[in-house]
Amino acid sequence: MAAAASPPGKRRRELDAEGLEAADTEDKETTEAGIGNGTAASARFPFSGFRVKKVLRESARDKTLFLHGKVNEASADGNGEVANGEDAVVILEKTPFQVEQVAPLLMGSPELQLQFSNDIYSTYHMFPPRQLSDIKTTVVYPVTEKHLQKYLRQDLRLVRETGDDHRNITLPHLASQSLSIQWVYNILDKKAEADRIVFENPDSSDGFILIPDLKWNQQQLDDLYLIAICHRRGIRSLRDLTAEHLPLLRNILREGQEAILQRYRVTADRLRVYLHYLPSYYHLHVHFTALGFEAPGSGVERAHLLADVIENLEHNPEHYQQRTLTFALRADEPLLQLLQEAQKS
Secondary structure: OOEEOOOOOOOOOOOOOOOOOOOOOOOHHHHOOOOOOOOOOOOOOOOOOOEEEEEEEEEOOOOEEEEEEEEEEEEEOOOOOEEEEEEEEEEEEEOOOOHHHHHHHHHOOOEEEEEEEEOOEEEEEEEOOHHHOOEEEEEEOOOOHHHHHHHOOOOEEEEEEOHHHHHHHHHHHHHOOOOOOHHHHHHHOOOOOHHHOOEEEOOOOOOEEEEEOOOOOOOOOOOOEEEEEEOOOOOOOHHHOOHHHHHHHHHHHHHHHHHHHHHHOOOHHHEEEEEEOOOOOOOOEEEEEEOOOOOOOOOOOOEEEHHHHHHHHHHOOOHHHHOOEEEEEEOOOHHHHHHHHHHHO
16 A cells, blocks of 8 residues: 655755756766755765866756866875866756745845836845855766766757667667666665655555655745656666556556645646656656646657556557657767667668
């Protein structure tokens, strides 16, 4: 029997790298240890110093900044060269406004600097109090060159992958990669983030855990974002799904919607429930987002509505082994080159 977990406290969370752009991936393997998850206590970065080397990406629209830096560096030598050190990525994101906190600020006497005034229009710089000026800060440390390439803004290309392409090109390519999903198993085994679980169906075959996505700070419902992670291991992606998995998929859709309604009072017709292909990590998971939220990765080139996936499998159990799928890859992604070469031959 499925059981709802106790509500998690409202608190700031790390940014999940998945989905910021169509080609991004979720780098939660950086949080495998799970130490201190969910605490609101004062903390320190897991390194000393941060010397900025490069701005990997910035977005005025999303109010985000991705920085690559060197940390834990030794003192400079006689030539001014800094030795040793490790690579780290710091992601800075302005947090959404909280109406209940902003309203009292406007009723008072906020610190303002006038920028210009013209007829009925005027623009100011407002300097808010500490509780309204926090910046969500994600640390990825230590990082490899693969992490740096993921966070670096890249041109994207659409590519079509046949069932044969998936078996003969994509799967062997993925097997050569070394990104860990131990963080997924830590969640499923409740070694990390157990206090954040919103709902769980503990069945080992057809059960799942529902947990807030790292991009959602749980302070407002406009950008609601949760992830359902299946307990069953060995289902890598949409391509692995057959009629055998229909009970699992139906459970995720029905019980996930019911849990969100119970916890957040958001009805099923206000949710977008979908899978990514290509996914950002290869353990089956399903995204639940507010319908009005333009979540990264929710475009037609990547998102597959779970209800449609279920119906497709009901009509043809091998639908996703046979169908040609279209998705976006970074222009420098080796898999793109492999698929393009196969299509030419």
